[in-house]
Amino acid sequence: MGHIWPMVETFTALAEPSRLRIVEYLRAGARPVGAISTALHLPQPQVSKHLRVLKQARLVDVEPRAQQRLYALRPEPLRELGAWIDRYRALWEARLDDLDALVTELEHSRSTRKRKG
Amino acid sequence: MDETTKPAATPNQTTMQVDTGRTIIITRRFNARAATVFEAWTSAALVKRWWAPKSHGVSVVSCEADVRVGGRYRYVLRHSSGEIAFSGEYREVTPPTRLCYTQVFEPMADAGAVLVTLTLEEQAGKTLLVATEVYPSRQAREAALSSGMEHGMRETLDQLDELVASLR
Numbered sequence: 202m203g204h205i206w207p208m209v210e211t212f213t214a215l216a217e218p219s220r221l222r223i224v225e226y227l228r229a230g231a232r233p234v235g236a237i238s239t240a241l242h243l244p245q246p247q248v249s250k251h252l253r254v255l256k257q258a259r260l261v262d263v264e265p266r267a268q269q270r271l272y273a274l275r276p277e278p279l280r281e282l283g284a285w286i287d288r289y290r291a292l293w294e295a296r297l298d299d300l301d302a303l304v305t306e307l308e309h310s311r312s313t314r315k316r317k318g
Numbered sequence: 319m320d321e322t323t324k325p326a327a328t329p330n331q332t333t334m335q336v337d338t339g340r341t342i343i344i345t346r347r348f349n350a351r352a353a354t355v356f357e358a359w360t361s362a363a364l365v366k367r368w369w370a371p372k373s374h375g376v377s378v379v380s381c382e383a384d385v386r387v388g389g390r391y392r393y394v395l396r397h398s399s400g401e402i403a404f405s406g407e408y409r410e411v412t413p414p415t416r417l418c419y420t421q422v423f424e425p426m427a428d429a430g431a432v433l434v435t436l437t438l439e440e441q442a443g444k445t446l447l448v449a450t451e452v453y454p455s456r457q458a459r460e461a462a463l464s465s466g467m468e469h470g471m472r473e474t475l476d477q478l479d480e481l482v483a484s485l486r
Contacts, residue, residue: 216340295371304350
């Protein structure tokens with residue numbers, strides 16, 4: 202059964218709105234902490250803290266450069282999450298189609314009983 | 319990640335929205351009264367008939383449900399490589415409009431519980447169902463897991479990945 206648990210770490214790392222904004226900002230390319238802080242109007246220490254969480258969730262990698270470190274998005278976890286969401290949606294669509302058929306049948310048999318009663 | 323499905327032109331289609339990275343909202347309209355939908359969602363005999371869709375290659379082995387505040391439920395599924403169970407506790411039971419319960423995937427119970435809130439709105443014999451699933455916060459997860467369990471959890475995650483892939 203497709204379920205959230207394989208994606209818990211990615212999902213919860215993205216659960217914080219500022220981290221989500223950082224991930225979306227890094228889609229454009231690798232950036233240093235200062236640029237992220239300026240672009241998103243977040244204090245630099247906060248950005249560093251969020252980047253540590255994102256790094257632990259393997260959503261970003263650090264690319265060391267001579268003068269400053271660049272943070273880059275790793276696409277794999279997001280692709281996996283996207284694929285998981287697709288599977289989970291398909292599961293719910295199938296479940297609710299079956300539930301739809303069941304409740305339609307229940308309603309029909311109830312109204313049939315009422316007419317006979 | 320703003321994965322939003324726009325409501326379809328056909329009003330009875332399922333929509334799923336991922337919100338804030340921790341919440342999934344599923345909606346669907348049914349041509350039935352709220353009491354009927356509520357019963358189908360909570361009665362163990364009826365849950366068996368829709369919770370594990372055949373198209374996904376799993377079947378329900380057993381359903382038990384004690385539908386009252388503080389009561390518990392457990393659904394056991396069979397797939398090609400074994401059985402897995404989901405279980406939880408009811409937090410709110412207000413038929414036919416509201417139901418709130420926790421859901422734990424038993425092989426990974428330490429990772430925390432999802433909180434599910436179901437609302438049913440009836441109008442002219444049709445019902446709008448909204449199911450909101452809230453996944454555990456990182457803090458809650460970290461509190462539940464000790465460093466020694468992290469390795470075990472990763473193994474379980476790998477096995478689960480294989481299982482999920484085999485079900486496609």
